[in-house]
Amino acid sequence: MDIIEIIKEGFVFPSTDLTKLAIYIALSIVAVVLIFLGFAVMGLGIIDNALFTVLGIIVIIFGIIVGFILSGYLVSIVKSGIDQTDSAPEFNWKGNLITGIKYLVMCIVYYIIPAIIVLIVGWATNLFGMSYDMMTKMIIASMNAPANTTVLITDLFPQSAFIQLGNAMIITGIVAVVLFIFFALLQTIAQARLANTDNLGYSLNIAEAFKDIGRIGWGKVIAVVILIIIVIIVINAIINVLNAYVPGISILSIVVTPYLVFFSSRAIGLLYSDIA
Numbered sequence: 001m002d003i004i005e006i007i008k009e010g011f012v013f014p015s016t017d018l019t020k021l022a023i024y025i026a027l028s029i030v031a032v033v034l035i036f037l038g039f040a041v042m043g044l045g046i047i048d049n050a051l052f053t054v055l056g057i058i059v060i061i062f063g064i065i066v067g068f069i070l071s072g073y074l075v076s077i078v079k080s081g082i083d084q085t086d087s088a089p090e091f092n093w094k095g096n097l098i099t100g101i102k103y104l105v106m107c108i109v110y111y112i113i114p115a116i117i118v119l120i121v122g123w124a125t126n127l128f129g130m131s132y133d134m135m136t137k138m139i140i141a142s143m144n145a146p147a148n149t150t151v152l153i154t155d156l157f158p159q160s161a162f163i164q165l166g167n168a169m170i171i172t173g174i175v176a177v178v179l180f181i182f183f184a185l186l187q188t189i190a191q192a193r194l195a196n197t198d199n200l201g202y203s204l205n206i207a208e209a210f211k212d213i214g215r216i217g218w219g220k221v222i223a224v225v226i227l228i229i230i231v232i233i234v235i236n237a238i239i240n241v242l243n244a245y246v247p248g249i250s251i252l253s254i255v256v257t258p259y260l261v262f263f264s265s266r267a268i269g270l271l272y273s274d275i276a
Helices: 003-016 018-047 050-083 093-124 129-142 160-196 206-216 217-243 247-271
Strands: none
Touching: 003 217, 018 050, 018 217, 018 247, 050 093, 050 160, 050 206, 050 247, 093 160, 129 160, 129 217, 160 206, 160 217, 160 247, 206 217, 206 247, 217 247
16 A cells, blocks of 8 residues: 555544544543542542542542553554454453553553663763753852842853753754654554554564564655654644634544544554555
8 A cells, every 4th residue: 555545544544433433532531531530639638638549549540541441442443454444443441451551561662762772872971960060050059149149050150061061962862863763663663563463572572663664665654654743733733723713623622633543543554554
C-alpha cells in the first residue's frame, strides 16, 4: 500500500464504525473523570480524613485501569490495520487491559534508553553541574542582597561561563532531539510488532524493530509518520482558529482527538502490513 493510500484509508477508518468510536470516547471521559475525582478525594483526605486518601487512591487506580484498556484497544486497531480488516475490533476488556500494560512497559523501555544517554551527555558536558552552580549562587546572592536591590546573574559569572553553558545546552539538546526522534520511530514499529504478535518480548527486540524499518523503507516510514503528524496538527489548528470565532467549539476535541488517535493507529498498522 502506498503512502497516500495509507493516510487516506487510515483517516476514513474511524468513521466506518462510529459505535466503537463512541465507546472509546465515553471510556476516555470516564478515565479522566475518575483520575481527577480521585485526586480531589485524596485532597479531602489530606485536609480531613485519611479514609478519603485511601478512597481517592482506589478511584485513581480504576481510572488507570480504564486507561490501560484504552491503550490496549489502540494496539488492537493497529492489528486491524496489519490484517486490513474492514471494521474496528471488538472491545476485549481483559485482553485490552493486559495489552495496555504490555504497551506501557514497551514504551518505558524504548524511551528510557535515550533518556539515560541524554543524562550521560548532560553529565559529560557538565550541563547539570554548571546549571546547579549558577542557580545556587543566584539564590544565595539574592538572599544576601540588600533590600530593594536586584541581583543580575550576569554580575555573578564571567561571559565565558555563559558560553560554556550555552555550548553544553546545544550539544545535549541536539543529542536529545536526534535520539528521541530515532527511538520514536523504533517505538512506532515496536507497537506494530506488539499488535501483530501480542508478544512483549518480540516488541522489545530493538534490533529487529530497526531491521523492520529497513524492510518497509526508512523513507516510507518517515513520510507516513510526518504526514500523520501534519494531519493532526492541521486539524487541531483549524479547531483553534474556529474557536476564536465561535467560542466553545473547542469542545469538539472530545470527539476529534479520539478520531485522530484511531486514524494514527490504523495508519501504523497499514504501514506495517507491508512486511507482516
